[in-house]
Amino acid sequence: xxxxxxxxxxxKSAERLRALMRDYFLDLxxxxxxxxxxxxxxxxxxxxxxxxAFGFATYFPENHGALLGARRLSHELIPRAAGIGYCPxxxxxxxxxxxxxxxxxxxLRDVYGIEGPPKPxxxxxxxxxxxxxxxxxxxxxxxEGVPSxxxxxxxxxxxxxxxxxxxxRRELVDLIGQIEGRFGLVLDSDRLEEAVRLSSRASALWGxxxxxxxxxxxxxxxxxxxVHMAPxxxxxxxxxxxxxxxxxLSEMCQRVTSxxxxxxxxxxxxxxxxxxxxxxxxxxSEKFQSLRASVVASTYCNSWAFAPxxxxxxxxxxxxTSIEIFINRDEVTKQAFLVDMVRRFEIDGVIFHNARTCPxxxxxxxxxxxxxxxxxxxxxxxxxxxxxxxxxxSTAQTMTNLEAFVEQLEGGAR
Amino acid sequence: MxxxxxxxxxxxxxxxxxxxxxxxGRCLGHGIAPSGFDYAIAADQALNRALDAAGAKRDRIERxxxxxxxxxxxxxxxxxxxxxxxxxxxxxxxxxxARTIVDxxxxxxxxIRLNAHGHTADYRMNAKCAAGTGTFLxxxxxxxxxxxSEIDGLAMRSTGRLVMNSYCTVFTSTEVLExxxxxxxxxxxxxxxxxxxxxxxxxxxxxxxGAVAATGGVVTHCRAMVKALEEVLGVGVLLPPLPQxxxxxxxxxxxxxxxxxxxAPRSLSLEVIRPC
Ligand code: SF4
Numbered sequence: 001x002x003x004x005x006x007x008x009x010x011x012k013s014a015e016r017l018r019a020l021m022r023d024y025f026l027d028l029x030x031x032x033x034x035x036x037x038x039x040x041x042x043x044x045x046x047x048x049x050x051x052x053a054f055g056f057a058t059y060f061p062e063n064h065g066a067l068l069g070a071r072r073l074s075h076e077l078i079p080r081a082a083g084i085g086y087c088p089x090x091x092x093x094x095x096x097x098x099x100x101x102x103x104x105x106x107x108l109r110d111v112y113g114i115e116g117p118p119k120p121x122x123x124x125x126x127x128x129x130x131x132x133x134x135x136x137x138x139x140x141x142x143x144e145g146v147p148s149x150x151x152x153x154x155x156x157x158x159x160x161x162x163x164x165x166x167x168x169r170r171e172l173v174d175l176i177g178q179i180e181g182r183f184g185l186v187l188d189s190d191r192l193e194e195a196v197r198l199s200s201r202a203s204a205l206w207g208x209x210x211x212x213x214x215x216x217x218x219x220x221x222x223x224x225x226x227v228h229m230a231p232x233x234x235x236x237x238x239x240x241x242x243x244x245x246x247x248x249l250s251e252m253c254q255r256v257t258s259x260x261x262x263x264x265x266x267x268x269x270x271x272x273x274x275x276x277x278x279x280x281x282x283x284x285s286e287k288f289q290s291l292r293a294s295v296v297a298s299t300y301c302n303s304w305a306f307a308p309x310x311x312x313x314x315x316x317x318x319x320x321t322s323i324e325i326f327i328n329r330d331e332v333t334k335q336a337f338l339v340d341m342v343r344r345f346e347i348d349g350v351i352f353h354n355a356r357t358c359p360x361x362x363x364x365x366x367x368x369x370x371x372x373x374x375x376x377x378x379x380x381x382x383x384x385x386x387x388x389x390x391x392x393x394s395t396a397q398t399m400t401n402l403e404a405f406v407e408q409l410e411g412g413a414r
Numbered sequence: 415m416x417x418x419x420x421x422x423x424x425x426x427x428x429x430x431x432x433x434x435x436x437x438x439g440r441c442l443g444h445g446i447a448p449s450g451f452d453y454a455i456a457a458d459q460a461l462n463r464a465l466d467a468a469g470a471k472r473d474r475i476e477r478x479x480x481x482x483x484x485x486x487x488x489x490x491x492x493x494x495x496x497x498x499x500x501x502x503x504x505x506x507x508x509x510x511x512a513r514t515i516v517d518x519x520x521x522x523x524x525x526i527r528l529n530a531h532g533h534t535a536d537y538r539m540n541a542k543c544a545a546g547t548g549t550f551l552x553x554x555x556x557x558x559x560x561x562x563s564e565i566d567g568l569a570m571r572s573t574g575r576l577v578m579n580s581y582c583t584v585f586t587s588t589e590v591l592e593x594x595x596x597x598x599x600x601x602x603x604x605x606x607x608x609x610x611x612x613x614x615x616x617x618x619x620x621x622x623x624g625a626v627a628a629t630g631g632v633v634t635h636c637r638a639m640v641k642a643l644e645e646v647l648g649v650g651v652l653l654p655p656l657p658q659x660x661x662x663x664x665x666x667x668x669x670x671x672x673x674x675x676x677x678a679p680r681s682l683s684l685e686v687i688r689p690c
Binding site (some may be wrong): 379380382384 | 483495496497498499522533534535536537538539541620
């Protein structure tokens with residue numbers, strides 16, 4: 001067995017990612033401080049290309065929510081939000097972020113040396129992922145005295161029809177009109193097309209990076225993906241994201257060629273359905289590694305791998321993309337996607353994360369695990385937890401569950 | 415030279431159990447000790463008791479598998495296996511016809527589905543709250559200032575259908591007070607608690623076909639638990655000879671086999687979507 005297959009080799013691009021993230025946050029901070037530039041906040045699968053085309057520096061509060069989770073600050077912050085009436089069982093990103101604003105101290109200071117999230121001039125959401133983002137943004141709209149605008153696409157779609165796309169496109173046109181009216185701007189259609197092209201390219205490259213995990217051993221896991229997806233979320237529509245993913249893709253291809261697996265001596269290939277458990281990302285990654293189980297694919301990381309833009313009307317691409325995403329589909333479409341992923345990545349077992357404060361990114365509540373187990377004759381496990389709030393997570397119980405899952409796989413392999 | 419023995423130690427949240435088997439898988443002795451603060455000490459005590467019962471010396475133990483919440487702390491262990499696999503193995507040895515194993519322990523409740531070979535096909539553990547576990551009963555017993563055995567005795571006299579809420583231990587304590595205030599007979603309240611646990615178990619069952627076997631401390635000490643399970647699940651429940659030791663028994667049986675040889679690797683396709 002080659003040396004690379006038995007020892008974990010760290011991903012070299014991580015260094016570059018850190019620099020890229022620092023530049024991104026410093027630029028946001030500079031934009032917020034400047035009189036000439038404007039800052040917009042956007043949801044993670046929202047219409048950020050329009051904001052780029054208008055020249056807004058774009059910030060994504062969900063990323064801050066994940067950072068608060070990863071830094072294990074949610075338990076201090078959620079009660080602050082609960083104190084002003086936000087249910088502690090609602091989205092823990094939202095509650096942590098609101099709590100953070102109320103506490104006046106963000107970990108962005110320690111990580112990037114900036115005071116906190118950049119002060120917004122505009123907030124733009126899309127409820128294609130959930131309604132929580134609308135309430136979250138409206139909190140900040142009231143607090144900062146800035147407009148909170150949004151689109152509300154049709155939800156939980158089976159087939160995406162031309163009528164659905166046309167409806168969302170009209171919402172986007174309306175949104176553009178509102179931004180133009182409020183800020184005295186005119187959208188440059190060439191800039192919009194350029195932003196869409198860049199966005200689509202970054203997204204396609206990201207999809208290719210994830211697809212390298214079809215190799216045995218997989219060169220990266222879900223745990224790596226949860227970190228390396230930052231540019232496709234935060235910098236979609238920029239050249240920087242494309243450059244980054246070109247580098248990362250070439251590194252992943254080299255790893256495939258040299259047989260360097262993200263999990264040394266990979267034995268089991270797992271699919272992760274649902275959100276990461278940010279405060280326990282490292283422990284979980286180590287646990288899977290010790291079990292020689294590689295989480296080679298996930299719904300979450302694939303959520304930013306969009307269908308490519310092949311020219312034509314950029315708004316139509318945006319409209320279609322925003323409603324075609326997994327989170328916005330019905331159970332039948334979701335199940336077909338999962339079955340396809342299981343086959344393409346040669347998955348041995350599927351783990352569903354029941355994130356207690358995000359029903360939107362949780363797919364274990366309507367019988368899907370049972371249907372997959374029976375349909376694919378694969379072991380399927382549901383674990384309870386949350387994206388940020390550790391009150392919903394038991395480390396000991398989860399670790400036992402994961403070990404038992406691998407024992408179950410071993411039982412099947414005997 | 416005396417025959418080798420194989421040990422299984424189940425370091426559970428309240429009690430640590432040990433079972434010794436011979437090379438034919440026959441149980442030769444078992445022991446139990448309170449888990450207390452230190453699983454290593456508890457494991458030692460349980461092991462000594464099992465050795466005494468078997469009339470054997472420690473040096474006859476060839477391999478030891480530990481399981482349970484404190485499995486990492488059992489120093490004698492040559493391998494560690496989760497309680498899910500061990501309970502399944504132990505219960506299946508006693509009842510090869512069992513397809514569902516319900517283990518109600520101090521800290522958690524597990525429902526394990528087995529295939530015809532005794533391999534785990536599916537399993538679920540209770541959600542984070544103690545509701546539906548032995549701790550749930552213990553905390554209510556403290557609240558009522560009654561030993562658990564008395565609650566069990568009361569419940570066995572019930573003839574009614576009262577079911578208590580089982581969502582949360584605190585809510586249930588409040589409900590117990592409400593029922594007392596209403597003047598509900600004590601035996602009905604007591605049985606309602608066991609039914610509450612049984613309903614939680616019912617929610618965790620993915621399939622209802624095949625025989626059901628129950629293991630763990632609660633069914634060992636409370637006959638009312640078995641009665642409630644039978645009532646709520648609508649089937650007869652098999653109770654093994656040593657229900658509380660099922661995990662340790664399964665661990666001992668697993669210790670009989672040397673560490674698993676790895677299955678043959680599957681084809682190493684270096685297939686990638688994109689030519690690199
Ligand atoms: S999708 Fe879930 S985690 Fe994301 S903002 Fe909505 S509720 Fe929160």
